[in-house]
Amino acid sequence: MSECRICDNQNLELILDYGDMPLVNSLNNGEDSKTYPLKLVRCPECGLVQITETVPPEELFSEYLYFSSQSDTMLAHSKKLVGELIESRKLNEHSFVIELASNDGYLLRYYVEKGIPVLGIEPAVNVAKVANERGIPTLAQFFGLEEAQRLQAESIKADVVHAHNVLAHVADLHGFVEGIKLILKPDGVAVVEVPYLKDLVENCEFDTVYHEHLCYFSLPPLIRLFADHGLMVSDVKMQKIHGGTLRLYVTHDLDYKDFTKRIETVKEQLKTTLAGLKSQGKKIAAYGAAAKGCVLLNTCGIDSRTIDYVVDSTPAKWEKYMPGTGIRVYPPGKLLENKPDYVLILAWNFAEEIMAKSKDYKGKFIIPIPKLRICG
Numbered sequence: 001m002s003e004c005r006i007c008d009n010q011n012l013e014l015i016l017d018y019g020d021m022p023l024v025n026s027l028n029n030g031e032d033s034k035t036y037p038l039k040l041v042r043c044p045e046c047g048l049v050q051i052t053e054t055v056p057p058e059e060l061f062s063e064y065l066y067f068s069s070q071s072d073t074m075l076a077h078s079k080k081l082v083g084e085l086i087e088s089r090k091l092n093e094h095s096f097v098i099e100l101a102s103n104d105g106y107l108l109r110y111y112v113e114k115g116i117p118v119l120g121i122e123p124a125v126n127v128a129k130v131a132n133e134r135g136i137p138t139l140a141q142f143f144g145l146e147e148a149q150r151l152q153a154e155s156i157k158a159d160v161v162h163a164h165n166v167l168a169h170v171a172d173l174h175g176f177v178e179g180i181k182l183i184l185k186p187d188g189v190a191v192v193e194v195p196y197l198k199d200l201v202e203n204c205e206f207d208t209v210y211h212e213h214l215c216y217f218s219l220p221p222l223i224r225l226f227a228d229h230g231l232m233v234s235d236v237k238m239q240k241i242h243g244g245t246l247r248l249y250v251t252h253d254l255d256y257k258d259f260t261k262r263i264e265t266v267k268e269q270l271k272t273t274l275a276g277l278k279s280q281g282k283k284i285a286a287y288g289a290a291a292k293g294c295v296l297l298n299t300c301g302i303d304s305r306t307i308d309y310v311v312d313s314t315p316a317k318w319e320k321y322m323p324g325t326g327i328r329v330y331p332p333g334k335l336l337e338n339k340p341d342y343v344l345i346l347a348w349n350f351a352e353e354i355m356a357k358s359k360d361y362k363g364k365f366i367i368p369i370p371k372l373r374i375c376g
């Protein structure tokens, strides 16, 4: 391998040369071990740290001796994550969860306990067998683009895809990530955990470099890798497990067509509501001569014909006008004298604070964003 596994750059910088190394998980009966070169390099283009040698995965993973359920730390870490996801994503018996490199079912078991359907995909045949015996449906397969296309043909898609400590093992990163995209529902999330390069370097964890781990990740190359496939790293949480782990929450990229549609709905609702009130002869004022309020009023074409005035606690804004609207700014006390029927809260980010401060005002509040609400 002489090209970066993410960006194909050929000028990789040598960081460490370990010389020849046996396959460290092939515990044997005392015979001589075959060795392979082990060199750690960094790509100056995308920042990916990686090793140069790719040992065929069949040699590494056919008889695998690593059973994740052996570790109580691992089980506790998984149980906590599953609990959080079930709660935050409201998962139930109609949801579907897929884990890539699901090992012996150490994580999926916590979904199964709650009646949530799962599928594990685990290349080590002996480990997959243990999972199936424990009642965790598991395919003894390598996951990649091909396997993802096969699942896609069967219309199998997940609300949550787990990929923990597997990305570093994958030679074809782009195929694997495209595969994740294919099996992820439009509003699904992929939870990806990788050992964090920063901890490896800072804690001198040089002994975690071996042939099974092709890549050593930091955030920028990961963001780029997912972005190449229309996926977005929408959240990151640092974890202590395995000497320092990056947990990424990956979703489909933002849907700008839908964004535009939702904006139209917000604007239409506000205009219709205000026009309706106006036609009933209601008095309408606004609260917060904020910059965002100016955008809202101007994009909706709302001006002093609809809104009588705006109040704001900033003395420097008093007696001035909101640009493009002809709406004049007064101190908040004006609401108590003038008693408008409705107050449109333009500084909606402070809506709760503004309503709490305005207890003596007895009319109603309109909060336009994210969804029109009328309070009071």
Ligand code: TMP
Binding pocket: 287, 288, 289, 290, 291, 292, 311, 312, 313, 314, 347, 349, 350, 353, 354, 357
């Ligand atoms: P901002 O959303 O750009 O920070 O602007 C908020 C505006 O709202 C700013 O002009 C101050 C005003 N404001 C009040 O008038 N009363 C309040 O209680 C708060 C929190 C803000």
Ligand code: ZN
Binding pocket: 004, 005, 006, 007, 008, 009, 043, 044, 045, 046, 047, 048
């Ligand atoms: Zn690169």
